[in-house]
Amino acid sequence: MASLAWLLIPFAAAVGAGLWAALAARNRKSGKTGDNSELNGYAAFREAMEKPRQGS
Secondary structure, three states, rough: HHHHHHHHHHHHHHHHHHHHHHHOOOOOOOOOOOOOHHHHHHHHHHHHHHOOOOOO
């Protein structure tokens, strides 16, 4: 019986890893993920860095 308990541990870990992988790979409906938002954020950063400094 103890050997079955030790076999249950990796089985539970495999099931948990499968659930996590399925959750991480699902399609997200929100527009906050993906390359477009990252590229837009980088473009905004680049524009802010190109502006001349005012003051000081």
